[in-house]
Amino acid sequence: MKKNSLASKLLDKPYAVWSALFIIVPLIMVVYYALTDKTGAFTVSNLSEIKTYFSTVLLSVLYGVAATVICLLIGYPFAYILSRHTVRTQRTMVLLVMLPMWMNFLIRTYSLMTILGDSGVINNFLSLVGLKPLHIINTSGAVILGMVYNFLPYMILPIYSVLSKLDNSLVEAAHDLGSSGLHTFRRVVLPLSLPGLLSGITMVFVPCVSTFYITQKLGGGQIVLIGDVIESQFQSANNYNLGAALSLVLMILIFVCLGVMNCFDDATEDGGVVI
Numbered sequence: 001m002k003k004n005s006l007a008s009k010l011l012d013k014p015y016a017v018w019s020a021l022f023i024i025v026p027l028i029m030v031v032y033y034a035l036t037d038k039t040g041a042f043t044v045s046n047l048s049e050i051k052t053y054f055s056t057v058l059l060s061v062l063y064g065v066a067a068t069v070i071c072l073l074i075g076y077p078f079a080y081i082l083s084r085h086t087v088r089t090q091r092t093m094v095l096l097v098m099l100p101m102w103m104n105f106l107i108r109t110y111s112l113m114t115i116l117g118d119s120g121v122i123n124n125f126l127s128l129v130g131l132k133p134l135h136i137i138n139t140s141g142a143v144i145l146g147m148v149y150n151f152l153p154y155m156i157l158p159i160y161s162v163l164s165k166l167d168n169s170l171v172e173a174a175h176d177l178g179s180s181g182l183h184t185f186r187r188v189v190l191p192l193s194l195p196g197l198l199s200g201i202t203m204v205f206v207p208c209v210s211t212f213y214i215t216q217k218l219g220g221g222q223i224v225l226i227g228d229v230i231e232s233q234f235q236s237a238n239n240y241n242l243g244a245a246l247s248l249v250l251m252i253l254i255f256v257c258l259g260v261m262n263c264f265d266d267a268t269e270d271g272g273v274v275i
Contacts, residue, residue, distance in 0.1 A: 030251065033244030046245035053229055053246060057253070060225040063140075064208035067147035068155075071204045074148070075155035076197070080189075082156075083163035090164065097153050108150055109217050116142050116218065138220030146214040151207055155200040162196030163189075198261045206254050226250055 037043045082093050100108060115121045116136040123133035136142050166189065174184040190197075212227030226246060233243030 027251070030244045030247050033241050034248045037241055046241045049242060050245055050249055053226065056224060056229055057226050057249065060209050060227070061253075063144060063147070063223075063225060064205050067144050067151065067208045068201055068205045070144065070148050071152050071155040072197075072201065075152055075200060076159055076193075079156050079160035079163055079196075080193075082160055083166070090160075094157070094160070097156055100149075101153050105150065106213070109146060109214060112142075112146050112149060113137065113217055116145070137218065138222055140219075140223060142218040143215050143223050146218040147208045147211065150214065151204045154203040154207075158196040158199040158203065159193060160196070162193050166192055194264070198264055202258060202261050205257060209253065210250055 034046055035042060035044070037045070082090055085093070113120075117123070118133065118135060118137060120137070122136065126133050170188050170192070171184055174188050179187070209225075210227045212225065212231045215221075215223050215225050215228055226249075230243050230246045230250070233239045233246065237243075
């Protein structure tokens with residue numbers, strides 16, 4: 001028993017070192033730069049400038065919510081239908097869902113620029129059939145579409161993972177007790193799938209709020225989110241302190257979202273299923 005305990009502790013050490021180097025230390029550095037100036041002296045001036053970007057933070061949240069809702073409306077029905085198919089079909093469809101994720105994020109975004117451009121695939125097709133071309137690129141719709149396209153798999157896979165392991169005997173029991181299909185879904189399937197649902201929402205919302213490359217390429221610089229401001233502070237303005245302060249606000253926002261999701265998750269685990 002002592003040998004096993006010692007071995008388990010030794011196996012945990014690399015993970016602890018990895019967490020310290022790439023999670024804890026960067027967080028400490030962000031807090032340090034946020035609370036100091038260029039000379040290293042303590043100051044709260046960086047935090048006082050955050051209020052200037054309140055509208056940008058709010059816009060980022062709205063874009064993140066919009067993209068997350070669209071991913072949810074597309075991803076949940078897809079995951080549910082997929083979980084009802086045969087194992088062979090599920091494997092094929094999961095592979096197709098994961099296939100875009102194997103390509104570089106930049107390549108996927110550039111491909112959307114080619115499709116949505118004024119002389120892109122969509123407008124060329126519209127012109128071919130005699131319809132008026134649409135201006136899609138450099139708009140809010142293009143940015144949200146880019147978020148949905150890039151992060152939709154992160155919504156589908158967690159929900160599918162939960163639904164594929166769903167105990168069908170509970171569904172059969174609900175039908176035996178006289179529940180309709182919609183009532184069974186609302187009182188049995190949906191509560192049991194909430195862990196995957198909450199995980200998918202978190203995995204989509206967090207990168208949507210903090211993204212900057214999608215807005216730069218598909219928004220043409222006309223749509224500025226908090227990620228763009230942070231990136232410009234580090235790359236163009238060389239103001240690491242203000243960039244760190246804005247990053248700190250974004251980190252707190254993300255932690256709040258994760259905390260809310262965990263509260264819902266705990267409530268779901270305690271509540272059980274009511275037929």
